[in-house]
Amino acid sequence: MLSNKNKNKNKNKKNKLDLVLAPRVLVFTLLRKIYIEKLSLSVLEPLFESQIAPHHAWVKSFVYGVLRGFFYLEKIGLSYLNKPFKKKDQDVFLILLMGLYELKERSTPNHAVLFETVNLLENIKKTWAKGVVNACLRKALAENLNINTNQFPGWLEDAVLRSIKNSYGVKNNITKNTPDLGFKDFKDLKKELEKIISESLKEPPIFLRVNLLKTSRSEYLEKLKIIGVQAKIVESSNAAIELEKTSEEGVRLTTGAIGELPGFAEGLFYVQDLSPQWMPECLSLKSDLFILDACAAPGGKALHLLEQAALKNSQLVCLDSDPKRFERLKLNFQRAQIDFSETSLISLEKNTVQLLKLDAMELNQTALPKLFDLILLDAPCSATGVIRRHPDILLLRKEEDLKTLVTNQKKLLNHLLGLLAPGGVLLYMTCSILEQENDGVVRAFFEESLENPKKFQLEALTLPVGRATPYGWQIFPGEGEGQGGDGFYYAKILRIE
Numbered sequence: 225m226l227s228n229k230n231k232n233k234n235k236n237k238k239n240k241l242d243l244v245l246a247p248r249v250l251v252f253t254l255l256r257k258i259y260i261e262k263l264s265l266s267v268l269e270p271l272f273e274s275q276i277a278p279h280h281a282w283v284k285s286f287v288y289g290v291l292r293g294f295f296y297l298e299k300i301g302l303s304y305l306n307k308p309f310k311k312k313d314q315d316v317f318l319i320l321l322m323g324l325y326e327l328k329e330r331s332t333p334n335h336a337v338l339f340e341t342v343n344l345l346e347n348i349k350k351t352w353a354k355g356v357v358n359a360c361l362r363k364a365l366a367e368n369l370n371i372n373t374n375q376f377p378g379w380l381e382d383a384v385l386r387s388i389k390n391s392y393g394v395k396n397n398i399t400k401n402t403p404d405l406g407f408k409d410f411k412d413l414k415k416e417l418e419k420i421i422s423e424s425l426k427e428p429p430i431f432l433r434v435n436l437l438k439t440s441r442s443e444y445l446e447k448l449k450i451i452g453v454q455a456k457i458v459e460s461s462n463a464a465i466e467l468e469k470t471s472e473e474g475v476r477l478t479t480g481a482i483g484e485l486p487g488f489a490e491g492l493f494y495v496q497d498l499s500p501q502w503m504p505e506c507l508s509l510k511s512d513l514f515i516l517d518a519c520a521a522p523g524g525k526a527l528h529l530l531e532q533a534a535l536k537n538s539q540l541v542c543l544d545s546d547p548k549r550f551e552r553l554k555l556n557f558q559r560a561q562i563d564f565s566e567t568s569l570i571s572l573e574k575n576t577v578q579l580l581k582l583d584a585m586e587l588n589q590t591a592l593p594k595l596f597d598l599i600l601l602d603a604p605c606s607a608t609g610v611i612r613r614h615p616d617i618l619l620l621r622k623e624e625d626l627k628t629l630v631t632n633q634k635k636l637l638n639h640l641l642g643l644l645a646p647g648g649v650l651l652y653m654t655c656s657i658l659e660q661e662n663d664g665v666v667r668a669f670f671e672e673s674l675e676n677p678k679k680f681q682l683e684a685l686t687l688p689v690g691r692a693t694p695y696g697w698q699i700f701p702g703e704g705e706g707q708g709g710d711g712f713y714y715a716k717i718l719r720i721e
């Protein structure tokens with residue numbers, strides 16, 4: 225019989241083991257749901273919130289690390305196998321990739337990586353794979369794993385390259401695989417591609433937009449200082465501040481902890497990347513405008529507009545078709561203490577904010593008291609500009625999706641330009657870095673009919689960050705002050721008559 229002392233010792237040992245194993249199983253569970261069930265992190269993170277919370281930094285950095293390195297890990301993994309695992313055993317392949325990642329990128333002792341990785345196979349009851357996984361990991365240990373870690377899927381590299389060429393006005397029809405010979409600027413394009421990929425695979429910074437109607441940036445920095453959070457003003461922008469690293473290991477104050485920052489409940493700030501914060505700079509805002517934000521949830525741009533003092537006596541109408549996101553929009557408006565009404569009928573009333581759970585394609589001129597002076601179209605897109613925040617995009621987004629996205633973007637742009645008053649402006653935006661979703665969509669509108677260029681014209685944009693493209697303005701990831709903003713695109717269209 226065990227003495228009480230020994231029983232406790234064993235209990236402690238077991239708890240310790242649970243502590244070591246549970247987070248790793250959680251990492252595997254999350255990755256499996258992304259890789260095999262094709263679920264996104266934004267769906268999974270809230271579902272697993274309470275389980276992730278006790279080991280937040282460890283689990284998050286592991287999951288994000290594997291996703292960021294997925295394409296080079298996959299290459300190594302496949303090169304070590306005589307033949308790829310069957311479709312039904314992709315969970316085994318994933319466990320192998322987790323082990324390879326941990327060997328290459330983390331400080332876990334090698335023997336522990338081998339032990340823990342193989343243990344995961346027990347968890348999924350596929351112990352038959354222990355030998356092969358073990359052999360691959362040992363092979364990786366014996367080699368230096370010297371491989372280019374800077375990788376996107378091939379189709380995405382080609383699409384980004386096309387976008388770089390468009391952004392720099394390069395006319396040659398070249399792709400990543402075109403030999404350098406004969407294209408004197410091809411090396412620069414490749415360098416740019418490398419930079420975009422490496423920025424997209426980095427851990428992202430956190431920017432806040434301070435609500436200047438309620439406080440100033442320096443006042444807010446003081447509040448952060450009191451609770452020991454370091455931050456700095458982004459000088460080139462009007463309202464942005466960038467939070468600094470909070471620990472030696474480089475673990476950043478995570479978005480999950482943002483709710484604990486001072487003034488969260490009173491709406492003193494909104495978490496928003498630097499690049500979309502240039503939105504007001506694209507517009508000449510004045511009073512008495514009738515404004516539509518056609519794809520408004522969760523409300524970042526709409527709230528930013530409402531913080532613009534120049535817009536006095538204006539009216540803002542916000543739509544979003546996604547019921548869940550619409551609820552988040554309302555919550556964010558409540559937090560910002562915005563007086564709004566939820567309605568199904570738009571009525572003309574200055575100084576009001578009306579929210580409609582509605583598909584923008586269903587908003588017709590007949591339902592409007594008048595045409596809009598300003599329309600924001602922050603279109604649903606591939607989100608390729610925000611891969612550093614959502615690395616699951618690398619696995620989930622497929623080349624085929626682009627076609628559907630672009631068709632939808634073109635339809636929305638066409639439809640909404642029909643709701644714009646003469647003299648009015650539509651600002652088209654995406655968090656995409658792909659030419660097809662950006663200049664491609666705007667170009668299609670102008671080329672679609674002979675009438676469109678007579679009724680509408682492009683307005684040139686000049687922002688502190690990024691570059692003019694033939695139809696708009698492109699920012700690539702990592703560009704801008706501090707650690708730079710996400711990839712983002714703006715195009716401004718004016719209705720002439």
Ligand SMILES: C[S@@+](CC[C@H](N)C(=O)[O-])C[C@H]1O[C@@H](n2cnc3c(N)ncnc32)[C@H](O)[C@@H]1O
Nearest residue numbers: 519520521522523524525544545546583584602
């Ligand atoms: C890029 S997000 C908008 C982000 C938002 N403007 C912000 O700054 O917080 C695109 C939004 O468009 C919404 N959406 C997609 N298609 C739509 C449509 N046809 N009509 C209205 N909303 C739509 C999505 O639900 C999503 O919330």
